[in-house]
Amino acid sequence: MAAHRTAALVEELRRRIVDGEIAPGQKLPSESELIAAHDVSRTVVREAITRLRADGLVRTRRGAGSYALTPPADSEGAWPARPVRTVADRRALLELRTAVESEAAALAAERRSEADLAAMGDALARFAEVVGAPAAALEHDFAFHRAVAEASGNPFVLDLVDALGPTMIAMPRRRLEASADSATTDGTVRHEHAAVLAAITAGDARAADAAMRTHLVGSRRRLAGQ
Incomplete structure (x- = not known):
């Protein structure tokens, strides 16, 4: 169940970043806000942020929160096919x-x-x-x-x-x-x-x-x- 909730939160935040709802450089909702909004545990939120960092979509500043990075371009039918993540x-x-x-x-x-x-x-x-x-x-x-x-x-x-x-x-x-x-x-x-x-x-x-x-x-x- 926790894995499912983590995956769902990752996809929701990914969608918001890729769609520009959370713009590059903008701070993501706080850990407490994500817990309340999605009815998930602190562990789920932290795991979701870790996955988004690994995908190159967010950067976390210790004590200040997580910020959206520029999402990699959709490579389907486009150039460059290689995503820019790392x-x-x-x-x-x-x-x-x-x-x-x-x-x-x-x-x-x-x-x-x-x-x-x-x-x-x-x-x-x-x-x-x-x-x-x-x-x-x-x-x-x-x-x-x-x-x-x-x-x-x-x-x-x-x-x-x-x-x-x-x-x-x-x-x-x-x-x-x-x-x-x-x-x-x-x-x-x-x-x-x-x-x-x-x-x-x-x-x-x-x-x-x-x-x-x-x-x-x-x-x-x-x-x-x-």
Whole structure:
């Protein structure tokens, strides 16, 4: 009976995270709230959270609760077929992104329109407004990278970014915590995005490539140090 209740709670929380009802970076209901809402024991709740952590759907902060992570994309009929769940998966994805998005930034510097620059600037400005709100920060972070891909003028690059979706944005622990570390990390990301935008605006392909590479290598470093 306990195993059945655990499985049911796992599926309910999984559905809410995948459907976006619990957004990336948002705190899950507390242990007490889950016990009351689902009429289950503390053991069932803890086992369910453990399974969701193993699936890469939540991260738990000692003394602060559990937070939703970006769910892996539905791989049925889509690319990439391999789900992005572990830190190793995210590191490998960042390696791919470094190769593709650095070239995309260089192309964007040569091909961008005023509308493209406006889209990148808007995403950067919105990102700056949501310090301490991980779910919103992730949304605007992805919007910036998508705008760069669109500005590249290469439809395959844009298709790739769209296929990956927001799951491509790494969310190390520091970006999920409402703390000085979180604000510092987001500030660093914002500064790196601004350098990419400045190079693209200037039409400097080499600088745009370097700025995007610096940003994504920094993302890999932040992920490794979480």
